Amino acid sequence: MTAHQAKADGDLLTRARTWLAEDPDPETREELSNLLAAAERGPGESSAAAWSELAERFSGTLQFGTAGLRGEMGAGPMRMNRAVVIRAAMGLASYLKRESGNGLVVIGYDARHNSEAFARDTAAVMIGQGLKAALLPGPLPTPVLAYAVRHFGAAAGVAVTASHNPPRDNGYKVYLGGSFGGSQIVPPHDAGIAAEIEAVGTLDEIPLAVEGWDVLSEAEALEPYLARAATVVDEHAPRDLAVVYTPMHGVGRGTFLAAFERAGFPAPVVVAAQGDPDPAFPTVSFPNPEEPGAMDLAFAAAAEHQPDLVIANDPDADRLAVAVHDPSAAGGADSGWRMLRGDEVGALLAAHLVAKGAKGTFATTIVSSSLLGRIAAAAGLGYEETLTGFKWLSRVDDLRYGFEEALGYCVDPDAVRDKDGVTAALLMAELAATLKSQGRTLQDLLDDLAATHGLHATDQLSVRVADLRVISDAMARLREHPPTRLAGLHVDSAEDLEAGSEALPPTDGLRYHLSGEGVTGARVVVRPSGTEPKLKCYLEVVVPVDSRAELGAARERAASLLAALKTDLGTAAGL
Numbered sequence: 001m002t003a004h005q006a007k008a009d010g011d012l013l014t015r016a017r018t019w020l021a022e023d024p025d026p027e028t029r030e031e032l033s034n035l036l037a038a039a040e041r042g043p044g045e046s047s048a049a050a051w052s053e054l055a056e057r058f059s060g061t062l063q064f065g066t067a068g069l070r071g072e073m074g075a076g077p078m079r080m081n082r083a084v085v086i087r088a089a090m091g092l093a094s095y096l097k098r099e100s101g102n103g104l105v106v107i108g109y110d111a112r113h114n115s116e117a118f119a120r121d122t123a124a125v126m127i128g129q130g131l132k133a134a135l136l137p138g139p140l141p142t143p144v145l146a147y148a149v150r151h152f153g154a155a156a157g158v159a160v161t162a163s164h165n166p167p168r169d170n171g172y173k174v175y176l177g178g179s180f181g182g183s184q185i186v187p188p189h190d191a192g193i194a195a196e197i198e199a200v201g202t203l204d205e206i207p208l209a210v211e212g213w214d215v216l217s218e219a220e221a222l223e224p225y226l227a228r229a230a231t232v233v234d235e236h237a238p239r240d241l242a243v244v245y246t247p248m249h250g251v252g253r254g255t256f257l258a259a260f261e262r263a264g265f266p267a268p269v270v271v272a273a274q275g276d277p278d279p280a281f282p283t284v285s286f287p288n289p290e291e292p293g294a295m296d297l298a299f300a301a302a303a304e305h306q307p308d309l310v311i312a313n314d315p316d317a318d319r320l321a322v323a324v325h326d327p328s329a330a331g332g333a334d335s336g337w338r339m340l341r342g343d344e345v346g347a348l349l350a351a352h353l354v355a356k357g358a359k360g361t362f363a364t365t366i367v368s369s370s371l372l373g374r375i376a377a378a379a380g381l382g383y384e385e386t387l388t389g390f391k392w393l394s395r396v397d398d399l400r401y402g403f404e405e406a407l408g409y410c411v412d413p414d415a416v417r418d419k420d421g422v423t424a425a426l427l428m429a430e431l432a433a434t435l436k437s438q439g440r441t442l443q444d445l446l447d448d449l450a451a452t453h454g455l456h457a458t459d460q461l462s463v464r465v466a467d468l469r470v471i472s473d474a475m476a477r478l479r480e481h482p483p484t485r486l487a488g489l490h491v492d493s494a495e496d497l498e499a500g501s502e503a504l505p506p507t508d509g510l511r512y513h514l515s516g517e518g519v520t521g522a523r524v525v526v527r528p529s530g531t532e533p534k535l536k537c538y539l540e541v542v543v544p545v546d547s548r549a550e551l552g553a554a555r556e557r558a559a560s561l562l563a564a565l566k567t568d569l570g571t572a573a574g575l
Contacts, residue, residue: 012055012058013036013054015058016032016035016054016076017036019032019058019076019077020032020033020036022083022203022204023075023081023082023083024082024083024203025082025083025117028083031074035050035054035075038050039054056078057074057076057077057078057079058077059078060077060078061077062078062079062080063194064190064193064197065530067184067389067530068088068171068185069084069085069171070169070170070171071170071171072168073113073114073170080170080171080172081114082114082117082118085122085172086125086203087200087206089125089126089158090129090196090200090206091195091196091198091199091200092105092158092193092196093105093126093129093131094200096131096156097129097131098196099192100178102130102132103132103154103155103156103177104131104134104152104153105122105123105132105133105154105155105156105158106145106148106152106154106157106216107122107123107134107135107145107157107160108136108145108158109139109159109160109161110142110159110160110162110277110316111139111250111277111278111279112160112161112167112170112279112315115170116139116160118160118172119135119158120135121208122158123209123213124208124210124213125208125209126213127212127213128206128207129207131155132213133212133213134148134152134214134216135213135214135216136148137215137216137220139251140221140222141251141316141317142159142161142163142173142316142318142418143225143317143318143416143418143420143421143423144222145159146416146418146420147225147415148225149177149182150177150181150182150415150417151224151225153177154177155176155178156175156177157175157177157182158174159173160172160173161315161316163314163318163319164248164287164289164315164316164319165287165532166286166287167281167287174193176189181394182416183390183394183417184389184390184418186392187505222255222258225255226255226262227262228412228415229259229262229263229415229422230259230263230426231412232412232426232427233263234356234430237430237433238430238436238437240266240433240437241266241429241432241436242266242305242308242309243266243269243307243309243310243311244268244269244271244302244307244309244310244311245268245270245298245310245313246274246275246295246297246298246301246311246313247270247275247277247312247313247315247317248274248281248284248288248314248315249274249278249280249281249315250287250314250315250316250317251277252313252316252317252421253270253276255422256268256313256425257270259422259425259426263426263429265426265433268307268311269301269305269307271298271301273297274297281315283297287315288314289319289321289339289407290342290406294312295310295312295321295337295339298310299323299337302323302336302337303337308325309322309323309324309442310323310337311323311429313421314407314421317421318418318419318421319406319419319421320345320407320408320421320424320425320428321339321340321345322340322345322442323337323338323339323340324337324338324340324441325337325338325441326338341405341458341459342368342403342404342405342406342407343368343369343371343456344446345403345424345428346364346369346372346404346409347369347372347375347449348431348445348446349401349403349411349424349428350362350372350375350376350403351445351448352427352430352431352434353411358381358400359381359400360401361376361396361399362375362384362400362401363383363385363386363393363399364385364386364393364404364405365388365389365393365404366386366387366504366511367388367404367405367536368404368405368458369456369458370521370523370540372403374453374456378452378453381400382398384396386504388404388507388530389530390402390404390410390418393410394413394417394418401413403419405458405460407421431445447548447551450551450554451547451551454543454544454545455542455544455545455551455555456540456542457540457541457542457543457555457562458538459539460536460537460539461536461565461566461575462534462536463535464532464533464534465533465535468533470535470575471533474526474535474575475510475528475573477572477573477574478510481572482512483512483568483572486512486514486524486564486565486572487565487567487568488561488564489514489516489522490515490516491512491514492514492515493511494510494512495511495512495513496510497510497527507527508527508528509525510525510526511523511524512524512525518557519543519561520542520543521540521542522539522540522541522542522565523538523539523540524540524565526569526573537566537569537573539562539565539566541558541565543557
């Protein structure tokens, strides 16, 4: 071993032992103690693995950004644990005191491992810093927390959740109240909070209160949310609708069923195997309705009960997935059901809001379907595009409706300035029941939209990686050698979003606009995921439709183009 390596190993051991001495959690202390013991045991496979694990865990600190914190749970500064959360809470408290003085922080949490402990640690820090803190009454959907920030006039809110990430992960999402309206943080506030976290000294210097925070009752926290949620549907609209529902092992079931009952819809059939909160998510590889296989149990229940709709929430119930009966899928894994793309659900909800007389601005993200812009323009409504995420959508002026293709929908921004899978489900149920009363379906309305505005077909090339260098290499390759043709279409413009513009802040992404025979437009956006180790490529082609009789041919043309775009883009990116 070289002297340099010996010093590096010694520094690593010193950092790990210092962390161990401060760690307030017996479980992560034991985990780190075992790693240290294995590393110091001497040459051998287990020792080498322990050194590698220590080096990764102490290679830096989990960075606080516009998504707050999110990562794998475990010991060390690159993991989600009580020590990291206490430091984050201290940084947030310092920022709030500096920016807005003392105030209330409302704290919600999901049913993942350690979520309640992280929430209580946050409350203890806030009280210790002279702020007020209130915990939601138990594991509840993230939209309930977002609503509570506005309802209680809080200075900030914290949602302890990793949403639809794998079971080993957890996260820490921050909302700002006051003039920010209970929306997620964006720059420069994320950097301001991160700087305060960086300035935190030892954990011993952070006073942790043992009492003094409120634990809100359901009457105080959940009842107002449910009362407001029921108002998104019209009192006299049809209610005849049969639904199969899965909360995907998350916290949505109680709130979802109560909201449907309050709004007057028949009780949905719940997928029993996924009905109870379970942090292990035992029936799915990834607890995300978009992932292959995640909806299989819901489709099996649909084959048995023959509902009008299948509805799913992700584990913290801020996203909505919808599936419709599709005879062409009969006999396959989907048992005759087709999952609607997020862009399709977004367009359906928009069309329904227009029919209900909605006023204001409709907004979506640069990676979502441009069909929303056509719908808004036809209705004489404002339209805006933002960067990906509701942290940006929520800040659109005069926002009436916002959606992003990743199953996120904001249908009542005056109450929840974020995506909400419960109120969106109510609005979708109202639409489906209304169409059913007319002898029509959601697919019929999608056909109407295609015939009126052109067929806007979207798809996604999503590559999950074990090595993040694959993503950076792909982005570098595309920047150095931008494609000139994709799927036989000409690339009219190649825009590097990292440069920013008057309309958009800088972000790591690339956008291509394409043209060619048989399309009225096409668009590709490539970006690294902000929450998962994925490279995401968002594809859209717009095929003209002169009559409903041409829809079949238009869909075949669109499917062929999207498949070719995937292939050509993957080649261009070296994937």
